[in-house]
Amino acid sequence: MAESFSSDRDDIPAFAGDDVVRLFTTTYLPLCRALHSAGAIDPASLARRIAAGAAADAGAPWTTLAHALAGVLCDDAAKTGA
Structure with missing residues (x-):
């Protein structure tokens, strides 16, 4: 993954790899939990x-x-007996 995602435009913020991970985690994991x-x-x-x-x-x-997300989903399944 690129270390940062930037643009030549001043009005678009630069995103680091960690930002992308946080965005993915805060959207995909709650979606999986809601669907479950x-x-x-x-x-x-x-x-x-x-x-x-x-x-x-x-x-x-x-x-x-992906492995981290799979681990959290396994933990969720164990807690709920799924």
Whole structure:
């Protein structure tokens, strides 16, 4: 992942890699939890699919985030018995 995402324009803020991770985490994880609460997804199954996709792309910049998300979804599944 690039260390920063910037623009030549002054009115567009620069984003660091950490900012992108925070944005993804604060949107995708609550979405997964809401979908689980509505009975639309199984967090353990989703976690396995995410981990499998990350394993297939081992070394890609997004895999660390994917593994972390899969871990949280597994923890959520264990807490709810899903």
